[in-house]
Amino acid sequence: MFVSRRSRVATLAACATILLATSACGEDKPEEASAQQVRLYGTDGNMLNSYPAELKERASLVDGMKGTTPLVPLPDDFKSRLRAVNPALTDYLYSAETYDAVVIAVLAAQLAGSTDPAAIAKQIVAVTNDGQRCEDPASCLALARNGQDIEYRGVSLTRAGFTDKGEPATASYATLTFDGQQINDGKTEFVGAGIESAASTKTPPKPKKQRPGGNTDQEPLVLGGLLPKTGDLAIAYPPMAAGAALAIKEINAASGALGKPVTWLDGDDGTNPAVAKATVAKHVTDGVSVIIGAGGSGISRAVLPDVVQAGKILFSPSNTDSSLTDVEDGGLYFRTAPPDSLQGRALADVILRDGSQKIVIVARKDSYGEGLQGTVRDELEKAGIANDRLKLLTYEPPADAKAAPVDFSGGAKQIKEFGADAVLIIGFGESAQVIRGLADAGVQIRQ
Template sequence: MLVSRGPRRAALTAAACAALLLAGCGSDGEGEAAQPQPTQVRLYGTDGNMQNSFAAEFDQQTGLLKGMKGTTPLTPLSDDFKERLRKLNSKLSDYLYSAESYDAVAISALAAQLAGSTDSAEIAKQIIGVTTGGERCDSIAACLRLARNGTDIAYRGVSLSRGGFTDIGEPSTASYATLHFGSDEQLDDGKTEFLGAGDESSASVKRPPAGKKQTKAIEESSGAPLKLGGLLPRTGDLALAYPPMAAGVALAISELNGAGGVLGEDVAWVDGDDGTNPNTAKATVAKHVDAGVHVIIGAGASGISRAVLPDVVAAGLVLFSPSNTDAGLSTIDDKGLYFRTAPSDILQGRALADMILRDGPRRIALVARKDSYGEGLQGNVRAELERAGHGSEQVRLFSYDPPPNPDSPPVNFAAGAQEIKQFGADAVLIIGFGESSKVIEALATAGVSLRE
């Protein structure tokens, strides 16, 4: 709301009130001055909280998600793929990163098949090439048949449907969805829109080592069975994303083994939790090393992958995440052993900024959890907003410390909520996981008027 300044503004206001006296300008009808209406604030979210299961994180207040909008890396999923997932988990309510998890497992297995070995270093040499250059195949069974003959393939699965991997082992293209929470605090599929990002021309053109045709001798010397170890967020702040990721992994392994397995043996899955916690994740990695795992699927959160990557590299294993989006991971020193099917947050930052700006906000608050994911994406969104002309007076950054352990006190964002209210934000982006529900509750408690 504009503040009156100078005699001319006051005169105009008085004249307007005189002209509208019968309508009660400046009065509530009983002689008292009308109170200004609070600014309506629109909430925005990201892949860490734009899920149906997020509503269950609110144990004190309800109705706060109505109208919240956000973006997430998401490919339009076929009814057939969803049905195959639901056969493994009939209670599945979200599909976030299910496709990326499925593809991470499939690519790892196909790489081992082409390498003719379960040696992690040999698998790593094949992973990028599995997605580029060769004969296109779009199912696990079809790709396995080609790989067993040593044929160079270009895998096109569920999430990886357009371009292959770049030279640094991540998708060259991505698909994003704009999501909306409806009046029932569940995502309204009828309002979901998809948009593409990235550039197919950035996919790698390097040729991988020649694939090895499967023979009895190769089978016997390969070290099969291929062992994949889980490092997914079964517990912790990101646990709400675990069911679809676990379903995607389970489906891929089922279909790999249903198609005859890899190198003459069924693929083995060694379960493991990252806990959305560095200490839990490091302990799981150590167990996988002892168990002889060849490829670790995870971690869920980017910050957790950063924490465990030195341990994984020291052990000479592959770390393949279906959900890491931290842009900084693109340049991390990984010795060629880190890969991801999730796109970089540089792309999501553009999609988020575009969505927010289309609503025409005046003042924008960007709230992020303090880790590489939260602060990295926050920085990317801020940069995009600045390019659009929204400077420091219009954009404010806020952050919070996520609980270090499940039994730690919940997030206390009371002070930050008051600052956002005083700033007069009419748009608030919240970058976090399940714990970010406490940020929204704090905004409501502070009297911030959340727009439905």
């Protein structure tokens, strides 16, 4: 006989009540039988194959953990090209978004006929809307050199272009599952979000046709990386770096932009405002027009005033904080990653599909963590989860690599006392300490 999830939960609850009084249901130790098992959930910052290594000898604790990340079904050919750049690659998180950010920035410069960031910025949204459709750097650059309006559709940007705010109008999310201490691709599901009609319809400045032989007086276009080589988000660096390197390789194989090869200057954001600000300052000195990054939303928010003051472009492949949509940016901030207003709905759906009833949302204390935490809470409440069945907790992420690891013992005790059956962990590599803390507190993690 089929039994609904709600009925099954009610039956188990009734059985637990009987246990306390009579040791029924075939168990001699009622207090152990009634212990609550907790399902773990994650987000784009920790649903990576490299994440279990953060738990070292306790890596198996992640098995069964589910989560969402902005991700389209990546073509095998794209993965192969990425692995040609980095044969050791094990994850693809934000590789497509990084690739597309670099390509879009270069195409915008070609259409603008200039390396001036202000001129490039006016073409970025237009590159993705209302022109001749093209899907690779070579064909798009050929059209742009001829002064043709283009509509770029790449690896991550497939359904619709950018909104007036400079971010994707639509997105694709993947539901991922850890199995055997790695993401089980066979269990991955994809869901779309957003609406195509939100894409911009504004008319950009007229594209400039490239003169035969190019402009010999034009300086080469220089792009600078502001990606998390170090810090809490370093686990996401390899696929992002591979995406950028692949884009530059294919752009220059197609004769570059403005008649010259495009230059890439590497740079670390450190998942740390101080490190990121130093990198931005160096890029400004070195004549970078477009900065690709930062990795974390909070880091971009910290450096954006410096970038705007210098008159440069900040173009992130991985910022998802919804509040960045309306940040004061002077028209110089863009992103290929969708805002968390879309991811929050996908996460809430994943959690609710498992029948969770008492949910704790743990987040790193920054704009990314607290922003997504609030969005998921709102979506769960809209779905009928009462406020008293939700609990929000935050933790301070380590200031730098020398800082002590996150101590989540107090939070783990609260979760155990709350009787949660689901814990969503919003964080980066450091969030593994939350899982460790739960296990140390005796919370039974469902696998």
